[in-house]
Amino acid sequence: MPHELTRVETGVEGLDVVLRGGLVAGSSYIIQGPPGAGKTILSNQIAFHQAAFGQHILYVTLLAESHERLFENLSTLTFFDPERLGNGIDYVSAFTTLRDEGLTAVVKLLRQEIARKKSTLLILDGLLNAREKAESNLDVKTFIAELQGHAAFAGCTVVFLTSAQVDESSPEHTMVDGVIQLKEELVGVRSVRRLQIRKSRGVKALHGHHQFEILDRGVVIYPRLEAVLGWPSVPDSPTMARTTSGIADLDAMIGGGLQQGSGTLAIGASGTGKTTLGLNFLARSTPDEPALHFGFYETPERLKLKARSIGLDLDRPLASGALEILWQPSTENLLDGLAHKLLDAVHRRGVKRLFIDGFGGFERAAIDPSRLVDFFTALTNELRALNVTTLGTWELTDLFSRQIQAPTPEISSVIDNLITLRFVDQHAQLRRLISIMKVRDSAFDPSFREFAISDRGVTLPRSFAESEQVLAGTARTNDGTRS
Numbered sequence: 058m059p060h061e062l063t064r065v066e067t068g069v070e071g072l073d074v075v076l077r078g079g080l081v082a083g084s085s086y087i088i089q090g091p092p093g094a095g096k097t098i099l100s101n102q103i104a105f106h107q108a109a110f111g112q113h114i115l116y117v118t119l120l121a122e123s124h125e126r127l128f129e130n131l132s133t134l135t136f137f138d139p140e141r142l143g144n145g146i147d148y149v150s151a152f153t154t155l156r157d158e159g160l161t162a163v164v165k166l167l168r169q170e171i172a173r174k175k176s177t178l179l180i181l182d183g184l185l186n187a188r189e190k191a192e193s194n195l196d197v198k199t200f201i202a203e204l205q206g207h208a209a210f211a212g213c214t215v216v217f218l219t220s221a222q223v224d225e226s227s228p229e230h231t232m233v234d235g236v237i238q239l240k241e242e243l244v245g246v247r248s249v250r251r252l253q254i255r256k257s258r259g260v261k262a263l264h265g266h267h268q269f270e271i272l273d274r275g276v277v278i279y280p281r282l283e284a285v286l287g288w289p290s291v292p293d294s295p296t297m298a299r300t301t302s303g304i305a306d307l308d309a310m311i312g313g314g315l316q317q318g319s320g321t322l323a324i325g326a327s328g329t330g331k332t333t334l335g336l337n338f339l340a341r342s343t344p345d346e347p348a349l350h351f352g353f354y355e356t357p358e359r360l361k362l363k364a365r366s367i368g369l370d371l372d373r374p375l376a377s378g379a380l381e382i383l384w385q386p387s388t389e390n391l392l393d394g395l396a397h398k399l400l401d402a403v404h405r406r407g408v409k410r411l412f413i414d415g416f417g418g419f420e421r422a423a424i425d426p427s428r429l430v431d432f433f434t435a436l437t438n439e440l441r442a443l444n445v446t447t448l449g450t451w452e453l454t455d456l457f458s459r460q461i462q463a464p465t466p467e468i469s470s471v472i473d474n475l476i477t478l479r480f481v482d483q484h485a486q487l488r489r490l491i492s493i494m495k496v497r498d499s500a501f502d503p504s505f506r507e508f509a510i511s512d513r514g515v516t517l518p519r520s521f522a523e524s525e526q527v528l529a530g531t532a533r534t535n536d537g538t539r540s
Contacts, residue, residue, distance in 0.1 A: 068106025071278030108145030119183030325478030
């Protein structure tokens with residue numbers, strides 16, 4: 058039976074997930090990163106979280122800056138509680154001791170403070186200053202080893218902060234149990250923050266890069282979706298039960314409705330009716346089958362106006378809680394941040410109908426487009442396992458095209474059902490066409506149907522039953538004349 062290590066919860070959103078449960082109690086860690094990377098905010102966030110649960114934290118600085126300036130900066134963040142100062146968290150400056158008496162005196166001071174306060178967490182800010190004070194690498198190792206020994210004897214976890222780049226061969230790296238690296242990179246014109254677990258002794262952390270933000274509630278980390286959900290969080294229990302798409306004619310074409318827990322993608326050019334299709338799907342939500350609109354393009358008010366124009370009322374399900382609209386402008390989003398926001402909303406309300414309008418918003422948020430297939434695989438597998446029936450859209454750039462190309466490689470293998478919407482010129486009129494290209498594990502009607510939208514709703518008349526060359530963009534009758 059494997060030994061279960063005692064953990065120290067950080068309380069930082071996403072960090073305990075990346076660490077697979079939090080810091081290991083009694084161990085030592087380095088949080089490294091350049092100035093402004095977020096080290097001080099992250100460490101204080103951990104301190105205030107632990108203090109809220111009755112633990113005592115000793116926060117020691119080897120820096121020349123005053124604590125008053127530190128508190129002034131922290132006061133802009135919601136986790137900061139001035140009542141904890143001196144009452145759960147003690148801030149001690151050892152800068153003068155380091156400067157005048159050296160590393161041995163600092164260790165003596167901290168040993169006394171840990172014992173006196175019965176501290177369970179020691180945060181040492183300014184490891185770079187200690188390193189510069191040392192005369193050799195052996196002095197650095199001795200300083201860290203002595204501090205670790207005293208802390209471990211007292212049952213205290215240690216976190217060192219440094220702005221130095223600690224590599225695998227440095228004395229600091231070899232001595233501690235874990236290394237957490239924070240960095241900020243310029244990608245094009247965007248600034249992106251990343252966290253990486255460089256070392257994790259005895260624990261299989263989620264390695265690789267994880268994006269994070271610094272918000273008013275502090276550091277928020279978004280674990281890379283394909284890493285944290287390489288396997289769905291719950292067992293998959295597929296069913297052949299059906300749920301209505303909200304359009305009776307479409308249900309008939311796909312064999313009685315969408316399979317519960319399936320993922321459907323509607324692709325087409327702008328204006329072909331993708332959002333209208335999704336609104337009909339959402340309008341069938343109930344308190345027992347709650348729905349979520351997760352969109353990038355239209356505000357909630359515009360969506361409600363569009364719904365009313367085709368005879369749908371979204372106000373009632375919104376008022377009853379059967380429907381929620383989450384709108385995030387397609388600007389500077391983080392790919393994993395979007396995914397976690399979506400899944401949190403699904404869990405919060407037990408969502409069973411999900412409309413994502415559209416998947417291109419995820420694509421634009423991707424700093425590394427090569428991740429998209431793995432990302433979408435993890436997302437769709439998780440939604441299936443949660444028995445969420447998902448309808449998504451993806452916009453194509455060509456209004457009229459003889460070829461229909463997948464919006465991203467391998468996307469057709471990830472989703473269960475594929476619907477295309479396009480424009481067709483018939484009788485000197487522009488008509489919308491809908492066709493079913495794929496329905497997994499079910500027969501379907503492959504015929505071309507008109508996607509007719511009016512103020513009374515959507516119907517799918519057989520407008521192209523006697524036509525050919527429909528995919529060329531101009532419908533012609535079977536005798537060759539233009540229909």
